[in-house]
Amino acid sequence: MLTAGSPGGGAPVTKVSEFDSTKARKQSTLIRQRFFRHKLAVASLVVFLLIVAFGLLGPLFWTISVEDASGGRYESPSGQHPLGTNQIGKDMLAQLMRGTRLSVQIALVVAVVATTVGVTLGALAGYLRGYVDTAISRFIDLLLIIPQIAVAAILVNALSGSWYVVALVLASFGWMSIARISRGETLSLSQREFIEAATASGASTRWVIFRHLVPNMIGSITVNATLAVALAVLSEAALSFIGLGVQIPDTSLGLIINENYSQITGRPWLFWGPFVIIVLLSLAVNFIGDGLRDAFDPRQTKVRA
Template sequence: MSAPTVTPTTEPDDSDAEFSSIKARTQGQLVFRRFIRHRGAMAGLIVFLGITLLAITSIGAGPFPGWWDKTFTTTGPVIDGGRPTLDVLPAFVDGDGFAIGENPFGQDTIGRDYFAQTMQGTQRSLQIALLVGLVSTVMGTLVGAVAGYFGGVTETVLMRLVDVIIAIPLLVLAAVVASGTNGTATALGLFLGVVVWTSLARLIRGEVLSVKEREFVEAARAMGASPARIIVRHILPNTISTIIVSATLTIALAILLETALSYLGFGVQRPDTSLGLLISDYQQAFATRPWLFWFPGLFIIGIALSINFIGDGLRDAFDPRQNKVRG
């Protein structure tokens, strides 16, 4: 009698298990995993969320009150020349924690609390930046998708319009547009959105040109799908990475653009305020009261850098060449 045949078994190694787990993940899970492992993006996200929560919860937003007991319009006696009462030295020397005081960011020339003004300015600057990002993303995506899909005369007309807008200096065009907004943050954000969409339109056009000839688009066209359905359901989902990254970087650009316009007098107007307007109002006091520049400037830098880091993380996360998640 012959001995029974024994089939040798192999133990799966750790690399095979890791490869199988990576293959089993969806594209969205891979993108999310890459993003949360991007240290710069995580740091930027924490800073951006921290600034946003501080600005909203401190002085409140709309009908919701905040925990800070002063408003950005309330005046009072100027104490100690309006110097900031915020002091971080006790936290390191005595171990007693931070000394906040009545006016942590100081006071302006008429006794208004500068912390409340900075928080109000941060809210308005973020509102404008988010509106600019939303409007410019919608317009750029729409124009780029239509031009890339239909081609011909449609593409020629739309792309020549893009070229004309790009030929005009951005700051000059933005100033002309902003001059008709009456200084309101909402109108300023909406109108500026129609200025900064051109770069996204070019990017989306190029993406659509490469996607529209693929097999799944040809199959949808052969089945009688309308151009609008093909663009929305089949083409744009394959350009989502470009759209998201461009929208993020546009928000950072809008923060700096709003600051420049407010500094030149074309942005938000009193009695409201923004970070750029705060710097503009007290530009003559830089030598005597430099804290009137420090705090709005630090918040502008913090917001712009954090959003740029988030955009870098999203770009790396959506990069299809990164087919392996590093541990």
């Protein structure tokens, strides 16, 4: 800071250095700035939010109920039915809204459950090591060789095809890769001084994992959670397409495709509507994950204009 006297003998003029005007920025601010510089990730976030709004808020504004079967069988798109009607006269736009909502619900439940289980078991294996690490790692290896879609289809069919059953079954197979990544990061972090200090001070295993390890893995946890959403969307669509996922009277994007794939040449709007939403959801979530990965990358220490 430089001070110089006024030519007229008045009060001194103060000049502030440009370095003094720079404000310290929090890590969360840097992460947010990095993410919003990733134009494709931001555009994908907008697309994802629009799809979610379509499924959640669309029925509030659309006048035709999803249960209304008063339309004619396989009506063509019109002002009253923009996507036509299905084989029993139900409005396809209303069906698409409900299917989108249930598919997003399933994907989010899968992501939350799979991430929670995967991070917890991975952190336990990496921190405790020894027989705990061996038991968890061998259990993951065993599950990875099982044909997951086939077993998931059997379980869903046996337990009924409610959307929450589909979500829990898919989550039971979606945590393994997250656990492996969390284990690797925990093995690295457990060698750091702050973990050794917490252990030496007598902190419990739960305290070390959830107060020290997990907060320092938040970047990879967030990225893997977004990727779990995309995988769940595709897995649910695959199960419902073969008729072993969500069952009527519920519906989902995969079930709508299953009911209308035979109409792809004669009435393509019945097939392409849910198909496009599945593709957009998967791409959007993957690009959001790419943006988050770049944002959380600790090697990016500068904020470029």
